Amino acid sequence: MTPTDGRATDLRIAPIGDVLDRVERSLHVHLDRNTLVRKRRSIGARTNRDSWVRIERRPVEKILGQGWNGTECASALGGIAKPEWQESVSWRDPVEATMWRADETGLLPGPPIGSSVLATDPQLPEAWWQSLTTSLDALAGQDTTRVATPDTEVITQTLVTTTVQTAFPTRADTTIRRWSPAHADLNWANITAPHFCLFDWEDWGMAPRGLDSASLLGASLAVPTLADRVRSERRDDLESRDGKVMTLFVFAKFAGADAHPDDPRVEPARREAARIVSELQSA
CATH class of the missing domain: 3.30.200 (Phosphorylase Kinase; domain 1)
Incomplete structure (x- = not known):
């Protein structure tokens, strides 16, 4: 080749x-x-x-x-x-x-929900959301020596800090306090419906708390109702201090200075990032 x-x-x-x-x-x-x-x-x-x-x-x-x-x-x-x-x-x-x-x-129990980022609400059943929460909580509670590689890059404290500070400069401490196993590529192309199933596990490993929840939120921002449901289901992760840092980390990849002008996620991501930066700085 x-x-x-x-x-x-x-x-x-x-x-x-x-x-x-x-x-x-x-x-x-x-x-x-x-x-x-x-x-x-x-x-x-x-x-x-x-x-x-x-x-x-x-x-x-x-x-x-x-x-x-x-x-x-x-x-x-x-x-x-x-x-x-x-x-x-x-x-x-x-x-x-x-x-x-x-x-x-x-084989998967159903088709992938869509592309990695959604533009319409997939109208998922309640059982699907319950299975999502059960699976992510079960994953976070296990042990591994693996380190997550989101976008094939080993996640480290230095990578987190550099990525966040470059896109959303802040005086807040971005040190991660809790690490736990994560899928590290959680998006709508790697999940099935109507029965929940999470696949493509090549990048999973230890990661800062909230990486998966923040990744799914970032992939949902173009659909406000869907983003709100992700926030509700994954509230404990996303509202934790580490979860807020991970939200900035995920948003930085598509809403920083080099953001695509036609990406509908950019403006809501920047608004949410500004709120999170303010909260972290005042904490």
């Missing part, structure tokens, strides 16, 4: 036939090409044995440390609505400085 810099390939448009063939041989499975879902750095397809295979490509420097077996490691987590992991295969690209990994899991 080209180019050979290990980072520039977009799997939505790159040739992937050889990758699919290799995965089929390694897992002894047939991938239904008619069900292919292609994203920038991952591919997914249904198999002939009623399972799903997700294939991901990452630069080598992005998998140092804890590795990138998140989906496999997440199989040990209890009390969370997620697909059952079955097996995997990984290999290093012989030309590029990249690694490939394919994970086979059970």
Whole structure:
């Protein structure tokens, strides 16, 4: 595959036939090409044995440390609505400085709710919201040595402080006081409905309290009623001191100085960020 810099390939448009063939041989499975879902750095397809295979490509420097077996490691987590992991295969690209990994899991109980950011209210049933809260609370109560990698970047105190201060300068102390396990890529493209199920676990690990709740809030701001429901359901996280810092961290990624002028989330995010900064400074 080209180019050979290990980072520039977009799997939505790159040739992937050889990758699919290799995965089929390694897992002894047939991938239904008619069900292919292609994203920038991952591919997914249904198999002939009623399972799903997700294939991901990452630069080598992005998998140092804890590795990138998140989906496999997440199989040990209890009390969370997620697909059952079955097996995997990984290999290093012989030309590029990249690694490939394919994970086979059970099928999802329903379709993803939408793209990562929603523009309309999905009108989710009460049972869905209950399952969301149960799953996120169960996740936060478990133990792991993994460290979360939102956007494939290891989350650290320095990253949090730098990101927040760059977008929303404040004199407030942004030191995180509580860390707990988080999915670290919680958005509307990684959740199913009408039955709640959280998938794509490659980035999960320890993170500041409130990261997941803030991420879902940030993905909901274009729909005020949806954002209000997220605030209500995840109030304990979002109203905690660490949760407020995480809200600034998440909002900084799309509402900072380089914000896209047509993004409907920008203005509500900036208003909420101003309130949070004021609260943190007066605390």
